[in-house]
Amino acid sequence: MKRIALVPGTFDPITIGHVDIIDRALPMFDELWIGIGRNSIKQSLFPEEKRREWIENIYGSNKKIKVEAYEGLTTDFCHKIGALFIIRGIRTTADFDYEKNIAQMNKAQYPDIESIFLMCNPAYTAISSTIVRDIIRNGGDASQFIPSQIKL
Amino acid sequence: MKRIALVPGTFDPITIGHVDIIDRALPMFDELWIGIGRNSIKQSLFPEEKRREWIENIYGSNKKIKVEAYEGLTTDFCHKIGALFIIRGIRTTADFDYEKNIAQMNKAQYPDIESIFLMCNPAYTAISSTIVRDIIRNGGDASQFIPSQIKL
Amino acid sequence: MKRIALVPGTFDPITIGHVDIIDRALPMFDELWIGIGRNSIKQSLFPEEKRREWIENIYGSNKKIKVEAYEGLTTDFCHKIGALFIIRGIRTTADFDYEKNIAQMNKAQYPDIESIFLMCNPAYTAISSTIVRDIIRNGGDASQFIPSQIKL
Amino acid sequence: MKRIALVPGTFDPITIGHVDIIDRALPMFDELWIGIGRNSIKQSLFPEEKRREWIENIYGSNKKIKVEAYEGLTTDFCHKIGALFIIRGIRTTADFDYEKNIAQMNKAQYPDIESIFLMCNPAYTAISSTIVRDIIRNGGDASQFIPSQIKL
Amino acid sequence: MKRIALVPGTFDPITIGHVDIIDRALPMFDELWIGIGRNSIKQSLFPEEKRREWIENIYGSNKKIKVEAYEGLTTDFCHKIGALFIIRGIRTTADFDYEKNIAQMNKAQYPDIESIFLMCNPAYTAISSTIVRDIIRNGGDASQFIPSQIKL
Amino acid sequence: MKRIALVPGTFDPITIGHVDIIDRALPMFDELWIGIGRNSIKQSLFPEEKRREWIENIYGSNKKIKVEAYEGLTTDFCHKIGALFIIRGIRTTADFDYEKNIAQMNKAQYPDIESIFLMCNPAYTAISSTIVRDIIRNGGDASQFIPSQIKL
Numbered sequence: 039m040k041r042i043a044l045v046p047g048t049f050d051p052i053t054i055g056h057v058d059i060i061d062r063a064l065p066m067f068d069e070l071w072i073g074i075g076r077n078s079i080k081q082s083l084f085p086e087e088k089r090r091e092w093i094e095n096i097y098g099s100n101k102k103i104k105v106e107a108y109e110g111l112t113t114d115f116c117h118k119i120g121a122l123f124i125i126r127g128i129r130t131t132a133d134f135d136y137e138k139n140i141a142q143m144n145k146a147q148y149p150d151i152e153s154i155f156l157m158c159n160p161a162y163t164a165i166s167s168t169i170v171r172d173i174i175r176n177g178g179d180a181s182q183f184i185p186s187q188i189k190l
Numbered sequence: 191m192k193r194i195a196l197v198p199g200t201f202d203p204i205t206i207g208h209v210d211i212i213d214r215a216l217p218m219f220d221e222l223w224i225g226i227g228r229n230s231i232k233q234s235l236f237p238e239e240k241r242r243e244w245i246e247n248i249y250g251s252n253k254k255i256k257v258e259a260y261e262g263l264t265t266d267f268c269h270k271i272g273a274l275f276i277i278r279g280i281r282t283t284a285d286f287d288y289e290k291n292i293a294q295m296n297k298a299q300y301p302d303i304e305s306i307f308l309m310c311n312p313a314y315t316a317i318s319s320t321i322v323r324d325i326i327r328n329g330g331d332a333s334q335f336i337p338s339q340i341k342l
Numbered sequence: 343m344k345r346i347a348l349v350p351g352t353f354d355p356i357t358i359g360h361v362d363i364i365d366r367a368l369p370m371f372d373e374l375w376i377g378i379g380r381n382s383i384k385q386s387l388f389p390e391e392k393r394r395e396w397i398e399n400i401y402g403s404n405k406k407i408k409v410e411a412y413e414g415l416t417t418d419f420c421h422k423i424g425a426l427f428i429i430r431g432i433r434t435t436a437d438f439d440y441e442k443n444i445a446q447m448n449k450a451q452y453p454d455i456e457s458i459f460l461m462c463n464p465a466y467t468a469i470s471s472t473i474v475r476d477i478i479r480n481g482g483d484a485s486q487f488i489p490s491q492i493k494l
Numbered sequence: 495m496k497r498i499a500l501v502p503g504t505f506d507p508i509t510i511g512h513v514d515i516i517d518r519a520l521p522m523f524d525e526l527w528i529g530i531g532r533n534s535i536k537q538s539l540f541p542e543e544k545r546r547e548w549i550e551n552i553y554g555s556n557k558k559i560k561v562e563a564y565e566g567l568t569t570d571f572c573h574k575i576g577a578l579f580i581i582r583g584i585r586t587t588a589d590f591d592y593e594k595n596i597a598q599m600n601k602a603q604y605p606d607i608e609s610i611f612l613m614c615n616p617a618y619t620a621i622s623s624t625i626v627r628d629i630i631r632n633g634g635d636a637s638q639f640i641p642s643q644i645k646l
Numbered sequence: 647m648k649r650i651a652l653v654p655g656t657f658d659p660i661t662i663g664h665v666d667i668i669d670r671a672l673p674m675f676d677e678l679w680i681g682i683g684r685n686s687i688k689q690s691l692f693p694e695e696k697r698r699e700w701i702e703n704i705y706g707s708n709k710k711i712k713v714e715a716y717e718g719l720t721t722d723f724c725h726k727i728g729a730l731f732i733i734r735g736i737r738t739t740a741d742f743d744y745e746k747n748i749a750q751m752n753k754a755q756y757p758d759i760e761s762i763f764l765m766c767n768p769a770y771t772a773i774s775s776t777i778v779r780d781i782i783r784n785g786g787d788a789s790q791f792i793p794s795q796i797k798l
Numbered sequence: 799m800k801r802i803a804l805v806p807g808t809f810d811p812i813t814i815g816h817v818d819i820i821d822r823a824l825p826m827f828d829e830l831w832i833g834i835g836r837n838s839i840k841q842s843l844f845p846e847e848k849r850r851e852w853i854e855n856i857y858g859s860n861k862k863i864k865v866e867a868y869e870g871l872t873t874d875f876c877h878k879i880g881a882l883f884i885i886r887g888i889r890t891t892a893d894f895d896y897e898k899n900i901a902q903m904n905k906a907q908y909p910d911i912e913s914i915f916l917m918c919n920p921a922y923t924a925i926s927s928t929i930v931r932d933i934i935r936n937g938g939d940a941s942q943f944i945p946s947q948i949k950l
Binding site: 230287292 | 585586587588619620621622625629631632633634635638639
Binding site: 218275287294297308311 | 345366369370426427432435438439441442445446449456457458459460461463464
């Protein structure tokens with residue numbers, strides 16, 4: 039049976055932290071989906087098409103990787119694509135607290151889906167899309183925190 | 191003297207986690223108020239009448255329990271109902287950080303009121319109204335996280 | 343029915359932080375036991391008789407308070423003295439993590455016993471018997487951290 | 495060379511916690527700027543002029559202190575005023591997680607600027623502008639948490 | 647290529663928390679080693695043979711699982727058995743802090759080995775071998791926290 | 799007046815994390831002492847002479863830096879050398895909790911001494927003398943975590 043995993047996120051924008059987690063998760067699975075979650079409440083800084091295009095620029099040539107946007111529950115999207123594993127990176131204890139609750143609630147609802155966590159590369163610990171957006175909004179240079187393949 | 195306590199919250203909606211804390215706090219007090227805090231800034235998912243009705247369905251027959259909505263400071267509501275104790279459940283370190291600050295600020299202002307904390311039942315650690323609302327908004331089934339007496 | 347609570351600890355030595363928690367817990371209960379836990383593994387700095395004597399100097403005249411040393415599980419001691427409540431103060435997230443586990447394990451074994459937590463007075467947050475002992479061992483002056491009734 | 499530091503914040507309003515950090519940072523530097531950050535997203539409770547006036551009332555006579563509002567990145571403002579040090583107080587682990595990320599991102603972009611942290615006075619640990627605003631909005635009395643020089 | 651993982655631990659004794667993590671990790675891998683780490687500094691409560699026997703009683707019939715004791719670095723043992731993945735469960739923020747450091751140090755030394763984390767089943771969050779040993783040492787009944795197949 | 803600071807530690811052994819903190823603290827002060835604390839309870843892995851020699855190899859030519867071992871309270875050593883500032887690096891929330899308590903207790907006893915914290919370089923977050931010792935004890939190669947000037 040194929041082992042299929044989902045890396046969900048908003049990727050607004052994708053950072054070198056995301057790329058590190060995706061690259062490290064790849065050897066564990068036969069197929070890896072990068073799912074761009076649509077959030078009806080929070081407004082994104084970059085349009086969905088742009089965020090998707092950036093990811094495809096980075097991973098487009100990799101046959102194991104698929105990119106798709108989705109709305110609704112992440113677990114429902116997992117079922118749709120046949121993924122039994124959700125991959126998340128953890129950077130800080132605040133991340134941990136948040137991710138733990140989500141993972142445990144998902145598991146309570148869908149015991150067949152397992153959430154799997156990787157520890158962030160320490161050098162990338164502080165990099166979050168939130169801070170990257172903040173730098174961009176204030177006219178700063180965030181290029182060292184995003185993959186070299188994308189131009190903001 | 192009667193020992194009166196308040197369990198404040200938004201209860202949007204009430205979860206099995208809330209019920210667990212209320213049930214465990216009951217033996218400690220002679221009278222227990224469930225106070226539905228009105229928040230002028232955050233919009234609730236369920237109307238106040240609905241939230242109150244659900245709580246009354248669960249606890250209506252219990253003579254020790256009273257249910258009431260309030261606005262303004264929780265400590266002012268305590269004084270109004272004669273409660274010297276505020277009950278809160280804690281689930282995570284994020285909860286702890288938040289609750290500690292509120293409790294210490296309340297104590298600084300009203301030294302006669304004591305905030306008392308119970309540790310969440312571990313099986314309910316991940317359940318929060320926030321995640322329950324998120325599941326409902328995305329069309330998921332949150333019924334296992336809310337008391338059986340209420341129908342969403 | 344009398345509401346009986348236990349404040350367990352090593353009290354090596356009792357600090358103004360302990361006294362604050364005990365004083366604040368008193369109004370909630372009809373009887374409050376201060377239980378000096380004997381720890382077969384960790385060596386105490388002060389002998390048990392001394393630690394007990396200090397507590398009795400502080401609370402000896404209070405009819406609601408009883409002081410006793412115990413060995414074995416804290417929950418077993420609760421059953422012996424008829425206490426359904428264990429009182430603990432929390433200072434930091436490290437405390438929280440530790441206390442949560444103990445409380446939840448106790449609850450799993452003895453559902454009739456409830457652990458109740460008070461947030462430390464912020465001014466006393468940093469005071470622990472561990473640091474007090476460290477100051478004493480290094481010849482420092484720890485008098486501001488211990489109750490005025492006791493002379494080290 | 496003059497050692498110049500910046501204490502950035504929203505100061506909405508300035509609290510006794512801020513004052514404590516500023517007073518303790520003063521001996522370390524030859525010049526200390528209090529920078530009122532303009533946030534285009536979050537609406538402040540008090541107008542910028544008011545917040546600035548309060549700070550000037552408190553520190554106006556101190557020759558080492560300068561007060562100025564700024565927009566954009568804090569690090570850019572540092573360069574503008576010649577400050578190589580950013581001062582921040584930390585109160586809780588939530589603060590720590592947040593501040594660590596900001597400091598490390600700033601350092602990655604501007605290695606010449608160092609962020610320096612002081613531990614909050616324990617008595618002021620729970621005091622945040624957020625809770626102070628909440629008290630004020632709900633008609634409570636927050637005067638014990640703000641410097642005596644200012645009248646809300 | 648076979649995906650081989652190691653679940654390292656002291657298993658002093660194995661708890662239902664360990665079993666939950668092992669059972670959930672199984673579908674991800676083709677071969678799963680349970681490695682009993684020998685610790686030259688900390689004395690175990692139960693002898694190594696006993697701890698190994700318990701694990702074999704539980705998993706002996708499972709062809710995918712192998713049990714072996716090892717000394718030295720966990721990463722060296724990984725190389726010896728051909729495991730590219732280390733599996734760990736996380737229960738609390740204290741766990742998280744500890745595990746993050748170990749995982750990041752291992753990754754720095756052996757970039758080919760990935761540490762993978764599962765969030766503890768919330769119902770088992772408080773269960774640790776440390777507390778289980780403490781209950782046993784104090785004559786308490788820890789049977790609900792250990793797998794039914796083993797008799798202490 | 800000269801600004802003198804102390805960087806206290808056990809330095810068993812000194813790591814690239816320590817060196818990073820010391821290097822970043824240097825511009826803030828006129829004189830920086832590296833104090834090797836003697837701990838009567840915990841046995842060090844490397845003898846004091848060796849640890850001191852390593853530090854002197856690294857910083858020996860720097861006129862602003864002095865190296866000395868001390869026993870007793872760190873604050874007493876500060877007074878002896880005229881240091882009004884204690885420098886510490888923070889890596890994790892566990893560090894934060896620990897350092898906060900020590901700093902606040904020191905401040906309560908000696909209000910003239912200020913503890914100052916720098917956030918660890920993210921790339922060095924996981925590096926601690928404890929883990930480095932563990933690697934060395936188990937025959938691993940820890941050379942990438944210690945300064946190139948020293949040979950273990």
